[in-house]
Amino acid sequence: xxxxxxxxxxxxxxxxxxxxxxxxxxxxxxxxxxxxxxxxxxxxxxxxxxxxxxxxxxxxxxxxxxxxxxxxxxxxxxxxxxxxxxxxxxxxxxxxxxxxxxxxxxxxxxxxxxxxxxxxxxxxxxxxxxxxxxxxxxxxxxxxxxxxxxxxxxxxxxxxxxxxxxxxxxxxxxxxxxxxxxxxxxxxxxxxxxxxxxxxxxxxxxxxxxxxxxxxxxxxxxxxxxxxxxxxxxxxxxxxxxxxxxxxxxxxxxxxxxxxxxxxxxxxxxxxxxxxxxxx
Amino acid sequence: xxxxxxxxxxxxxxxxxxxxxxxxxxxxxxxxxxxxxxxxxxxxxxxxxxxxxxxxxxxxxxxxxxxxxxxxxxxxxxxxxxxxxxxxxxxxxxxxxxxxxxxxxxxxxxxxxxxxxxxxxxxxxxxxxxxxxxxxxxxxxxxxxxxxxxxxxxxxxxxxxxxxxxxxxxxxxxxxxxxxxxxxxxxxxxxxxxxxxxxxxxxxxxxxxxxxxxxxxxxxxxxxxxxxxxxxxxxxxxxxxxxxxxxxxxxxxxxxxxxxxxxxxxxxxxxxxxxxxxxxxxxxxxxxxxxxxxxxxxxxxxxxxxxxxxxxxxxxxxxxxxxxxxxxxxxxxxxxxxxxxxxxxxxxxxxxxxxxxxxxxxxxxxxxxxxxxxxxxxxxxxxxxxxxxxxxxxxxxxxxxxxxxxxxxxxxxxxxxxxxxxxxxxxxxxxx
Numbered sequence: 001x002x003x004x005x006x007x008x009x010x011x012x013x014x015x016x017x018x019x020x021x022x023x024x025x026x027x028x029x030x031x032x033x034x035x036x037x038x039x040x041x042x043x044x045x046x047x048x049x050x051x052x053x054x055x056x057x058x059x060x061x062x063x064x065x066x067x068x069x070x071x072x073x074x075x076x077x078x079x080x081x082x083x084x085x086x087x088x089x090x091x092x093x094x095x096x097x098x099x100x101x102x103x104x105x106x107x108x109x110x111x112x113x114x115x116x117x118x119x120x121x122x123x124x125x126x127x128x129x130x131x132x133x134x135x136x137x138x139x140x141x142x143x144x145x146x147x148x149x150x151x152x153x154x155x156x157x158x159x160x161x162x163x164x165x166x167x168x169x170x171x172x173x174x175x176x177x178x179x180x181x182x183x184x185x186x187x188x189x190x191x192x193x194x195x196x197x198x199x200x201x202x203x204x205x206x207x208x209x210x211x212x213x214x215x216x217x218x219x220x221x222x223x224x225x226x227x228x229x230x231x232x233x234x235x236x237x238x239x240x241x242x243x244x245x246x247x248x249x250x251x252x253x254x255x256x257x258x259x260x261x262x263x264x265x266x267x268x269x270x271x272x273x274x275x276x277x278x279x280x
Numbered sequence: 281x282x283x284x285x286x287x288x289x290x291x292x293x294x295x296x297x298x299x300x301x302x303x304x305x306x307x308x309x310x311x312x313x314x315x316x317x318x319x320x321x322x323x324x325x326x327x328x329x330x331x332x333x334x335x336x337x338x339x340x341x342x343x344x345x346x347x348x349x350x351x352x353x354x355x356x357x358x359x360x361x362x363x364x365x366x367x368x369x370x371x372x373x374x375x376x377x378x379x380x381x382x383x384x385x386x387x388x389x390x391x392x393x394x395x396x397x398x399x400x401x402x403x404x405x406x407x408x409x410x411x412x413x414x415x416x417x418x419x420x421x422x423x424x425x426x427x428x429x430x431x432x433x434x435x436x437x438x439x440x441x442x443x444x445x446x447x448x449x450x451x452x453x454x455x456x457x458x459x460x461x462x463x464x465x466x467x468x469x470x471x472x473x474x475x476x477x478x479x480x481x482x483x484x485x486x487x488x489x490x491x492x493x494x495x496x497x498x499x500x501x502x503x504x505x506x507x508x509x510x511x512x513x514x515x516x517x518x519x520x521x522x523x524x525x526x527x528x529x530x531x532x533x534x535x536x537x538x539x540x541x542x543x544x545x546x547x548x549x550x551x552x553x554x555x556x557x558x559x560x561x562x563x564x565x566x567x568x569x570x571x572x573x574x575x576x577x578x579x580x581x582x583x584x585x586x587x588x589x590x591x592x593x594x595x596x597x598x599x600x601x602x603x604x605x606x607x608x609x610x611x612x613x614x615x616x617x618x619x620x621x622x623x624x625x626x627x628x629x630x631x632x633x634x635x636x637x638x639x640x641x642x643x644x645x646x647x648x649x650x651x652x653x654x655x656x657x658x659x660x661x662x663x664x665x666x667x668x669x670x671x672x673x674x675x676x677x678x679x680x681x682x683x684x685x686x687x688x689x690x691x692x693x694x695x696x697x698x699x700x701x702x703x704x705x706x707x708x709x710x711x712x
Contacts, residue, residue, distance in 0.1 A: 025377070025380040028377050028380070030377075031383055034327075034386070082556075082562075082567075090323045090497050090498070091498055091552055094491050097491065097542075098494070098543070099542075101416060102538065102539065105539050208394065213383075217380075218376055218384050222375075248395075253402045253403070254396065255394050255398035257391070258392065258393070258394030258398060259395050261388055261395070262391055265388035268384065272373075275373075
């Protein structure tokens with residue numbers, strides 16, 4: 001049963017990340033996604049220090065807003081400080097991430113959060129943290145519930161905002177001309193990415209989230225030219241990586257999140273070969 | 281606390297000496313290489329190489345069953361290079377953009393590294409302990425033999441950069457030109473990539489793979505704000521890198537629980553933030569001040585020009601005028617006008633006798649006259665030499681009148697042959 005829960009958790013993380021990632025890579029913001037996933041760390045640590053958990057809604061929102069703050073800071077340093085765009089990303093995320101690690105080190109007595117957890121999470125622990133009601137009813141792992149809600153929010157966002165998101169991604173000028181606010185959808189997308197990073201933190205850690213944000217969409221991007229197909233293929237790629245990653249991790253006795261990433265790498269190699277050698 | 285700081289700086293403790301020397305060397309050599317990475321706009325490639333070094337470190341350990349720094353460095357070097365090739369290959373052969381391929385290679389290599397690392401940890405091999413230090417650096421446990429290796433790699437990096445300084449700077453700034461004068465651009469880029477990978481592979485010892493990008497590019501970002509000369513920028517970056525390394529070593533000496541790597545990054549980031557804000561000329565504050573100063577100058581000159589225009593109409597230069605008259609002559613926001621009048625008074629260019637009556641002083645008149653003169657000279661120049669229609673020359677002259685220097689003005693007068701009338705047949709006023 002625990003295998004089922006782990007694979008389900010991995011699939012949910014990969015699915016939410018993959019859907020959002022499609023828009024990120026099409027907007028050439030893959031590295032912003034990378035930056036956000038590093039930068040939410042101080043937000044998460046502060047949340048832990050205050051509540052000893054990440055389950056309360058205000059704390060999720062607080063940590064999420066640190067991610068948004070990071071995108072804002074990158075823009076600020078780039079626009080007002082005249083630092084070139086890639087260097088601005090590098091400057092801000094390493095700084096925020098360092099602050100997060102320093103916070104962890106100075107509060108180790110108060111929080112059970114360690115470097116490993118930051119890097120690759122502990123998806124194997126998911127089946128042990130169950131949601132049991134007062135009457136003793138076992139409703140399954142808490143993480144699965146949280147990530148399911150997240151997945152529904154992401155799907156809802158993309159379902160409702162499909163048209164404006166597509167427009168602002170492919171033709172921002174036209175979108176602006178017909179009255180679609182590019183800024184609004186930009187920050188909504190960034191907010192969703194931050195929230196996904198925060199909620200995926202416990203399962204796959206702050207850094208491997210990037211793999212799930214970038215790899216499934218990149219695979220899908222090579223296999224199709226249509227956005228709706230791309231979204232579906234990246235969902236599928238995420239699903240395969242969850243199942244394959246579990247098996248690989250079991251074989252090597254390694255971290256499941258790392259193994260999922262490795263499977264994504266193999267999937268990408270196949271997609272690459274298809275694109276370069278087989279595509280008509 | 282203070283005693284401990286003094287104790288640190290006395291370098292009596294042998295361990296402190298090695299750690300500080302090691303971290304300082306790493307900071308200096310990566311910062312120097314980082315300048316070129318930064319100028320070639322490859323800041324995030326450094327990040328990818330750093331993350332990709334992790335599986336190399338693990339593979340090196342697995343193959344040779346040793347934590348010898350040379351083995352681990354070699355492993356990091358190899359996978360770092362492979363990641364670089366993979367990024368280039370993906371960007372060149374597919375429609376995937378460079379940022380996505382960087383993110384992709386970075387995260388997948390890192391994921392594989394984590395997989396290998398956890399597999400090694402759980403294999404029960406006792407020798408593995410400390411391998412995970414590569415994630416956040418192991419500056420505090422640098423040993424004498426590490427320092428020798430770091431020192432020699434650092435020396436190689438610095439010497440190579442010095443040796444190829446001229447061609448490398450050409451490649452960094454203008455590869456097209458460098459190629460056209462016969463510099464082997466491809467070879468130099470290869471050398472630069474190799475240096476970057478080497479710098480990253482050594483640097484992860486100090487700050488770890490996750491934060492390595494900062495050690496590479498943040499000193500360069502900071503240094504860029506202080507100078508336009510490459511050699512000075514490299515020197516400053518090296519200084520910043522070395523300083524933050526030393527500071528990181530000091531913090532972890534004072535508080536052993538503190539991780540050195542993140543502290544180095546925080547120190548160097550703060551230096552960068554301060555540079556971005558306060559560096560002379562290029563810093564945010566300096567640029568903002570310059571803008572405000574220029575705006576004020578334009579405002580003052582426009583007001584004085586309006587005074588002069590009014591004076592031309594009734595031929596009395598020192599007549600008192602009200603703010604309303606100025607406004608009618610040249611509309612601008614009332615608040616700005618009031619502010620401008622006040623500061624002109626402070627500069628003794630205007631006099632304010634009673635209530636809202638303002639008159640030009642002698643210097644004020646001269647400035648107003650000069651602006652009007654330049655304006656009309658420029659209009660004439662545009663008409664005569666650029667063949668512009670007389671009704672098209674005004675807006676351009678309105679901008680130029682605030683910029684043209686006295687030297688340029690003299691040249692204009694000369695070129696136009698001491699003209700007396702502008703294209704609108706108004707007098708060009710000279711100061712005599």
